Amino acid sequence: MTAAETSEPVAAPPALDVRGVAYAYPDGHTALRHVDLTIAPGERVALLGPNGAGKTTLILHLNGILLPAAGEVRVGGLPVTKPNLKEVRRRVGVVFQDPDDQLFMPTVRDDVAFGPANLGARGAELDRQVDEALAAVGMADAADRPPHHLSFGQRRRVALATVLAMDPQVLVLDEPTSNLDPAARRDLADILLALPVAAVIATHDLPYALELCPRTVVLDDGEVVADGPTADILADADLLAAHRLELPYGFHPDAVR
Amino acid sequence: MHRLPPEVKVAATLAFVLAVVATPRHAGWAFAVDAGLVAVVARAAHLPLPTLARRLVVELPFVAFALFLPLVGEAPRTDVPGLGLSLSEPGLWAAWNILVKGTLGVAATVVLASTTSVAELLYGLDRLRVPRAFTTIAGFMVRYGEVITGEARRMRIARLSRGHDPRWIWQARAVASTAGTLFIRSYERGERIHVAMLSRGFTGERPPSSSTVTSPAERPPWLVAAVVPTVAALVAAAALAGVGP
Numbered sequence: 001m002t003a004a005e006t007s008e009p010v011a012a013p014p015a016l017d018v019r020g021v022a023y024a025y026p027d028g029h030t031a032l033r034h035v036d037l038t039i040a041p042g043e044r045v046a047l048l049g050p051n052g053a054g055k056t057t058l059i060l061h062l063n064g065i066l067l068p069a070a071g072e073v074r075v076g077g078l079p080v081t082k083p084n085l086k087e088v089r090r091r092v093g094v095v096f097q098d099p100d101d102q103l104f105m106p107t108v109r110d111d112v113a114f115g116p117a118n119l120g121a122r123g124a125e126l127d128r129q130v131d132e133a134l135a136a137v138g139m140a141d142a143a144d145r146p147p148h149h150l151s152f153g154q155r156r157r158v159a160l161a162t163v164l165a166m167d168p169q170v171l172v173l174d175e176p177t178s179n180l181d182p183a184a185r186r187d188l189a190d191i192l193l194a195l196p197v198a199a200v201i202a203t204h205d206l207p208y209a210l211e212l213c214p215r216t217v218v219l220d221d222g223e224v225v226a227d228g229p230t231a232d233i234l235a236d237a238d239l240l241a242a243h244r245l246e247l248p249y250g251f252h253p254d255a256v257r
Numbered sequence: 258m259h260r261l262p263p264e265v266k267v268a269a270t271l272a273f274v275l276a277v278v279a280t281p282r283h284a285g286w287a288f289a290v291d292a293g294l295v296a297v298v299a300r301a302a303h304l305p306l307p308t309l310a311r312r313l314v315v316e317l318p319f320v321a322f323a324l325f326l327p328l329v330g331e332a333p334r335t336d337v338p339g340l341g342l343s344l345s346e347p348g349l350w351a352a353w354n355i356l357v358k359g360t361l362g363v364a365a366t367v368v369l370a371s372t373t374s375v376a377e378l379l380y381g382l383d384r385l386r387v388p389r390a391f392t393t394i395a396g397f398m399v400r401y402g403e404v405i406t407g408e409a410r411r412m413r414i415a416r417l418s419r420g421h422d423p424r425w426i427w428q429a430r431a432v433a434s435t436a437g438t439l440f441i442r443s444y445e446r447g448e449r450i451h452v453a454m455l456s457r458g459f460t461g462e463r464p465p466s467s468s469t470v471t472s473p474a475e476r477p478p479w480l481v482a483a484v485v486p487t488v489a490a491l492v493a494a495a496a497l498a499g500v501g502p
Contacts, residue, residue, distance in 0.1 A: 094456045101450050104396075146376065
């Protein structure tokens with residue numbers, strides 16, 4: 001680690017830098033106690049943890065939907081504060097769990113255009129961004145269809161395109177494989193593996209984490225309880241059991257090492 | 258017909274409906290001409306008349322109201338031979354007025370709706386300078402109407418699957434609480450949508466739509482589209498002036 005740092009005289013700022021973040025919801029429930037997390041540019045990290053661990057709350061901090069009660073979040077060196085929100089939301093693309101929450105315009109094309117248009121793109125430039133994003137997820141043919149006529153897997157891919165159109169530096173996905181059939185899950189993995197951006201993938205799908213993310217962070221009860229190579233974490237049966245994580249029956253991470 | 262820009266179609270339909278409404282109710286020939294116009298346009302749009310007729314069903318509640326009027330209207334009354342009914346003449350005219358204008362208006366709207374997708378309609382309204390807030394809300398209604406009815410259907414099936422079989426009004430409690438739950442869920446979904454919109458840089462103002470569908474035609478064929486409403490307007494004017502057979 002230190003050797004790597006010294007070989008690079010001017011290190012680029014981390015894609016994401018979460019320091020000592022704590023957050024309680026207005027009803028008093030403490031969702032995040034103390035979270036430290038640093039993600040390098042281009043790094044893919046799985047965010048694991050049981051239901052209610054605070055994964056979604058943490059995700060909402062990464063693009064400033066929630067602002068921390070204590071601590072600080074930086075995106076590519078830029079602190080997440082009210083005046084910086086626009087740039088923060090350009091840099092961090094969040095794909096939410098339910099594509100029906102994300103896709104609200106009458107056509108796929110308009111929905112994908114929504115983000116870049118909010119950032120000021122117009123005309124031919126906007127059309128180019130929309131076409132590229134839809135092509136990246138293999139949905140170019142569906143541009144003029146209404147979202148509710150697409151299959152769930154297609155809607156998930158369009159939801160990804162709506163974020164890719166904003167050219168983010170960090171991609172954040174909340175449960176990207178939930179409700180997908182295995183082929184759609186595979187398609188999504190291929191798309192994600194081809195993207196050169198940093199990614200945070202919150203998931204209960206442990207084999208998926210192993211395939212996509214060299215590194216894993218385990219969050220439980222609002223704290224980071226483990227951070228390391230995915231294969232090592234998935235091989236630690238005691239750690240998994242302590243935090244209500246479970247590998248699929250018959251699956252062993254060493255089998256694919 | 259299908260290829261006309263949406264804003265042109267919306268404006269033409271509106272003008273046609275206004276002309277029909279302005280036509281005096283005694284001028285039966287004028288309504289025949291108007292009906293002929295709708296039929297010609299439907300024909301040009303390759304819209305089969307049975308389909309058009311089926312979609313007119315939305316008008317039924319108004320028809321029921323119209324049929325009610327002759328029974329309760331004022332004198333002078335006229336007797337219907339054979340039925341032993343006494344009907345009010347002003348009531349009859351009022352019923353005819355509602356029936357014929359309503360049917361023509363709905364028919365024209367059905368032709369518009371059958372040849373224009375919802376998305377195009379919204380773009381059309383946008384370009385006719387209808388306030389953004391209005392078209393945005395209409396867009397949300399269309400988009401989430403299906404999501405919420407789907408949710409309601411699944412909740413109903415889940416209820417029925419657990420042996421629920423409401424037959425009497427006092428068994429409606431489960432239905433009522435389903436409606437309540439659906440309201441809360443829709444409200445929460447609204448909040449999630451808003452968060453998802455904020456995440457993509459939404460600041461309260463919907464940006465103009467981008468797509469190729471929306472790019473305005475070089476020169477919208479207003480002239481072509483104006484033919485039908487102009488004829489209807491002339492017919493209305495003639496009827497007002499007392500011309501006609």
